[in-house]
Amino acid sequence: MIDVGSTLDEHIYLIDRALLKAYADASGDHNPIHQNEEFALSVGLPNVIAHGMLTMALAGKYVSDWAGGSATVKEFSARFIKPVIVPAGEQVDLTINATVVEINGNQIKLDIVATSAGVKVLGMAKAVVIK
Amino acid sequence: MINPDSVGRTFEGADVITVTQSEIDAFAAVIGETQTSVAPPTFSIRISLSQYESILTQPEIGVDWTRLVHGDQKFEIYRSIVAGDTFKCSATIETLRVAAGNEIISVRSDLRSGEELVVSSWSTLVVRG
Numbered sequence: 001m002i003d004v005g006s007t008l009d010e011h012i013y014l015i016d017r018a019l020l021k022a023y024a025d026a027s028g029d030h031n032p033i034h035q036n037e038e039f040a041l042s043v044g045l046p047n048v049i050a051h052g053m054l055t056m057a058l059a060g061k062y063v064s065d066w067a068g069g070s071a072t073v074k075e076f077s078a079r080f081i082k083p084v085i086v087p088a089g090e091q092v093d094l095t096i097n098a099t100v101v102e103i104n105g106n107q108i109k110l111d112i113v114a115t116s117a118g119v120k121v122l123g124m125a126k127a128v129v130i131k
Numbered sequence: 132m133i134n135p136d137s138v139g140r141t142f143e144g145a146d147v148i149t150v151t152q153s154e155i156d157a158f159a160a161v162i163g164e165t166q167t168s169v170a171p172p173t174f175s176i177r178i179s180l181s182q183y184e185s186i187l188t189q190p191e192i193g194v195d196w197t198r199l200v201h202g203d204q205k206f207e208i209y210r211s212i213v214a215g216d217t218f219k220c221s222a223t224i225e226t227l228r229v230a231a232g233n234e235i236i237s238v239r240s241d242l243r244s245g246e247e248l249v250v251s252s253w254s255t256l257v258v259r260g
Contacts, residue, residue, distance in 0.1 A: 060172040073172035077205035
């Protein structure tokens with residue numbers, strides 16, 4: 001039974017440099033801050049960072065897995081409040097959980113929490129799914 | 132500086148974009164999605180961002196793409212994107228403001244297949260000063 005206040009099981013996605021390259025190719029976003037450490041440092045970033053939209057794509061996978069597939073997602077929004085930092089040769093976590101905050105018929109609204117290395121990376125992350 | 136006269140205007144992307152199954156498969160593979168009969172929910176960013184770049188960097192608007200940071204993103208998905216969909220994408224500059232030396236623009240993108248509105252999305256883009 002799904003009620004307002006129900007929580008979804010947490011899931012941990014792993015992000016590394018190879019995934020950033022794959023996302024750059026798949027999305028067409030080849031900004032060097034997501035691939036080139038020297039460039040990222042030169043513009044004041046602590047290291048290479050993940051695309052905000054990769055973080056959001058993984059959060060989209062999380063909610064669509066719960067709701068029953070990509071076609072269930074009707075609305076989806078997030079703010080990119082902190083970067084996911086991806087050092088060379090490491091896998092960093094993207095840890096996601098969510099809470100049901102509204103139910104209207106078959107439409108369920110979720111509040112999503114996404115952290116990496118314990119830092120909240122998405123703000124105001126919400127999705128409306130059909131389930 | 133972004134031309135303030137561009138606020139409130141809608142610009143039509145020049146390109147007609149046909150979605151292929153291999154593009155959907157590649158995007159899905161990154162996030163571990165194996166069911167690819169429809170595109171993942173955020174797939175349309177692939178189309179919107181490239182159209183934003185070609186529209187917003189025109190001299191009459193004047194966004195410096197090299198200084199761009201993505202602030203937030205919202206999608207309303209009216210139906211899922213599938214392979215073979217052919218889209219035109221518009222960009223509407225809804226607001227422009229300056230804060231702490233950064234220009235902050237809110238842009239809406241509408242993806243239409245013929246007359247059918249398939250996805251609307253809103254992006255806040257920050258041009259670092």
